Amino acid sequence: xxxxxxxxxxxxxxxxxxxxxxxxxxxxxxxxxxxxxxxxxxxxxxxxxxxxxxxxxxxxxxxxxxxxxxxxxxxxxxxxxxxxxxxxxxxxxxxxxxxxxxxxxxxxxxxxxxxxxxxxxxxxxxxxxxxxxxxxxxxxxxxxxxxxxxxxxxxxxxxxxxxxxxxxxxxxxxxxxxxxxxxxxxxxxxxxxxxxxxxxxxxxxxxxxxxxxxxxxxxxxxxxxxxxxxxxxxxxxxxxxxxxxxxxxxxxxxxxxxxxxxxxxxxxxxxxxxxxxxxxxxxxxxxxxxxxxxxxxxxxxxxxxxxxxxxxxxxxxxxxxxxxxxxxxxxxxxxxxxxxxxxxxxxxxxxxxxxxxxxxxxxxxxxxxxxxxxxxxxxxxxxxxxxxxxxxxxxxxxxxxxxxxxxxxxxxxxxx
Amino acid sequence: xxxxxxxxxxxxxxxxxxxxxxxxxxxxxxxxxxxxxxxxxxxxxxxxxxxxxxxxxxxxxxxxxxxxxxxxxxxxxxxxxxxxxxxxxxxxxxxxxxxxxxxxxxxxxxxxxxxxxxxxxxxxxxxxxxxxxxxxxxxxxxxxxxxxxxxxxxxxxxxxxxxxxxxxxxxxxxxxxxxxxxxxxxxxxxxxxxxxxxxxxxxxxxxxxxxxxxxxxxxxxxxxxxxxxxxxxxxxxxxxxxxxxxxxxxxxxxxxxxxxxxxxxxxxxxxxxxxxxxxxxxxxxxxxxxxxxxxxxxxxxxxxxxxxxxxxxxxxxxxxxxxxxxxxxxxxxxxxxxxxxxxxxxxxxxxxxxxxxxxxxxxxxxxxxxxxxxxxxxxxxxxxxxxxxxxxxxxxxxxxxxxxxxxxxxxxxxxx
Numbered sequence: 001x002x003x004x005x006x007x008x009x010x011x012x013x014x015x016x017x018x019x020x021x022x023x024x025x026x027x028x029x030x031x032x033x034x035x036x037x038x039x040x041x042x043x044x045x046x047x048x049x050x051x052x053x054x055x056x057x058x059x060x061x062x063x064x065x066x067x068x069x070x071x072x073x074x075x076x077x078x079x080x081x082x083x084x085x086x087x088x089x090x091x092x093x094x095x096x097x098x099x100x101x102x103x104x105x106x107x108x109x110x111x112x113x114x115x116x117x118x119x120x121x122x123x124x125x126x127x128x129x130x131x132x133x134x135x136x137x138x139x140x141x142x143x144x145x146x147x148x149x150x151x152x153x154x155x156x157x158x159x160x161x162x163x164x165x166x167x168x169x170x171x172x173x174x175x176x177x178x179x180x181x182x183x184x185x186x187x188x189x190x191x192x193x194x195x196x197x198x199x200x201x202x203x204x205x206x207x208x209x210x211x212x213x214x215x216x217x218x219x220x221x222x223x224x225x226x227x228x229x230x231x232x233x234x235x236x237x238x239x240x241x242x243x244x245x246x247x248x249x250x251x252x253x254x255x256x257x258x259x260x261x262x263x264x265x266x267x268x269x270x271x272x273x274x275x276x277x278x279x280x281x282x283x284x285x286x287x288x289x290x291x292x293x294x295x296x297x298x299x300x301x302x303x304x305x306x307x308x309x310x311x312x313x314x315x316x317x318x319x320x321x322x323x324x325x326x327x328x329x330x331x332x333x334x335x336x337x338x339x340x341x342x343x344x345x346x347x348x349x350x351x352x353x354x355x356x357x358x359x360x361x362x363x364x365x366x367x368x369x370x371x372x373x374x375x376x377x378x379x380x381x382x383x384x385x386x387x388x389x390x391x392x393x394x395x396x397x398x399x400x401x402x403x404x405x406x407x408x409x410x411x412x413x414x415x416x
Numbered sequence: 417x418x419x420x421x422x423x424x425x426x427x428x429x430x431x432x433x434x435x436x437x438x439x440x441x442x443x444x445x446x447x448x449x450x451x452x453x454x455x456x457x458x459x460x461x462x463x464x465x466x467x468x469x470x471x472x473x474x475x476x477x478x479x480x481x482x483x484x485x486x487x488x489x490x491x492x493x494x495x496x497x498x499x500x501x502x503x504x505x506x507x508x509x510x511x512x513x514x515x516x517x518x519x520x521x522x523x524x525x526x527x528x529x530x531x532x533x534x535x536x537x538x539x540x541x542x543x544x545x546x547x548x549x550x551x552x553x554x555x556x557x558x559x560x561x562x563x564x565x566x567x568x569x570x571x572x573x574x575x576x577x578x579x580x581x582x583x584x585x586x587x588x589x590x591x592x593x594x595x596x597x598x599x600x601x602x603x604x605x606x607x608x609x610x611x612x613x614x615x616x617x618x619x620x621x622x623x624x625x626x627x628x629x630x631x632x633x634x635x636x637x638x639x640x641x642x643x644x645x646x647x648x649x650x651x652x653x654x655x656x657x658x659x660x661x662x663x664x665x666x667x668x669x670x671x672x673x674x675x676x677x678x679x680x681x682x683x684x685x686x687x688x689x690x691x692x693x694x695x696x697x698x699x700x701x702x703x704x705x706x707x708x709x710x711x712x713x714x715x716x717x718x719x720x721x722x723x724x725x726x727x728x729x730x731x732x733x734x735x736x737x738x739x740x741x742x743x744x745x746x747x748x749x750x751x752x753x754x755x756x757x758x759x760x761x762x763x764x765x766x767x768x769x770x771x772x773x774x775x776x777x778x779x780x781x782x783x784x785x786x787x788x789x790x791x792x793x794x795x796x797x798x799x800x801x802x803x804x805x806x807x808x809x810x811x812x813x814x815x816x817x818x819x820x821x822x823x824x825x826x827x828x829x830x831x832x
Binding site: 003004005008025026029030043044045046050079080081082083098099100101135139140141147148153155156157158159160161162163164165166167168184185186187190191197198199200201202203204205206207208209210211213214219227298300304313316321322323324325326327328330344356365367369370371372374375377382397399400402403404405406407408409410411412413414 | 419420421424441442445446459460461462466495496497498499514515516517551555556557563564569571572573574575576577578579580581582583584600601602603606607613614615616617618619620621622623624625626627629630635643714716720729732737738739740741742743744746760772781783785786787788790791793798813815816818819820821822823824825826827828829830
């Protein structure tokens, strides 16, 4: 029996990030940069106006008030995108729009609201200060500055930044293809569900594929392998071109569990673990001709929980992520829970934020066949090996397993 | 001048969820159910074994111990997926695998570890209790029970549940197509960036499209409209087939801002607001021939912040979500901030969780052209209208704008 921490450590030690690929900018959203990206020029590229108004020399405006305005000659009109042609000398100004380049000679911008146009002249009602309302070249980014670092996740603002510095493509870590294979003669496909007495739908094929997608990886659905040597070998062979293989079922003690034998035969370094956790005790991990292979338990909840603990961090590592683990919060327990010492328990639970703190209760029956309690859960209460009793009101660790706490029903930030 | 809350309320009042579409199960991940889904049969469909072992009659095993085992005749072998053919009568048992249907007559399962096979007989080393290690038909889901409710987000466990009840397709709310249009003669496309003196790349086209994708909607990139009547009208016409239109730039006071005039002309009920917020004061909202249209500010940061406050909740509402708003946390401020009364401020900031609480600092220069401070931000400090001074150590609201706090670098949940 090994601990969850030992299993995780051994798994992650064998996983390395996939190599880079070049993708177009929008396709890079959510991916991890595989290169440092430096600005090839300044942003903004030139001094430009922060306001619609007049580019002028600040000393010309000293003492200007609404009652005694300064009057300047307007020498040019500079809409955004135009390159200025004239130089602003003493006693002159150029009409300028937000974002337009500052003309030579000008050292301040007076916003429209403090001016009045008067034919080819403009009256200025306020004194400017040096540099006022000018955005300096390079004030956002200097030439050569690193704007995205290797290992950073490409968020919408980073996508915008890369566009700013003229990058239409970006190198990101490749996305793993993840073969998903269910095993067992008791399983049928969704569209066979009503044909087969005593059979159950292979729901793991779908929940695991959805978990793969949710990590940002690509599932490759191999389907169901029958409990025969031939079919198992054929299906594992079909899975071999993936970057990682997940099979569910066939790793516990039963003698119809051919999977273990087949894995031993086709793989070269499979390890069959009994992990000190509940649910999810049986777990196999190794490689099939060099492709990492997880043999997950067949119970719907066990396979999802094992995915969360072991497969998700591995996939995130392959995709170049640095932060591989779900967030843990501390929450006040709303019930008594008893467990045996020895195994780390992951109990399906519902977390709520209320009165300034997190509260958590289990979502009911914790049998590993009860998918309903997983459906209702947004977190897993993590009870360490040594714990035998957690009491109402105790503060417990909860691993958040979906993003539901990230969205709120009411715009609380608009209250005062 | 209207408040952020008023603008949001007026916008959301005009937005209704899109109609349903049928998508295949895996494509439904992250989408919102547009129907209630009821189980058409029980899960599990029959009583089945929770263990690899022997199905037997519990009364036969009373008094059994390792020293004085009970011996039973094995009448059948029931691997998973097989329908039992024999009835278990007194003195007999059936070898059974996990998940296999319980044969008639049996009322308990004894796990393999407590048994020893002996030819056609089996020795049982422990006493069973009635119902032991039998999973009852319907213990997860009863026939007719609602397994997914209208308005619920389809998580991996719900996808698994729908597979279990035999649903290969599911009705979800449609995904909006969102036209993204930048305006301004100062803008060039990414691949023109080095051609054009005094021009800047239309980064908003990419940051906004990425924000649209991040909400789960589909961007339709219309590109850059020049500041001419003809081009603006042509581009707005091209955008019309979307479900919602975002334009950036052209809604402030400058007289080259033709966009406002064109919007008035082609639209039928545009409202031009000065919203009491910073950044993002100018905002237009209305409809172009019935299609909701947002005129966002042209500054890169302002357009992203306005998207966060107004467009994202609108898109989520169109997609059928109930929780439309980013999560707010309370964090201890690490610096002094002064602002003018009157506008709600959204300051780019970095939140960390440390020593049991959130801490927040701004990411530097808050000018609306400084995209770098947005790149570094994982939240926006929200300072209400009336506030003029927030002090180091104050508790402030922070709107979390990316999922970065949801991932951790170390598996804290494996510590005791």
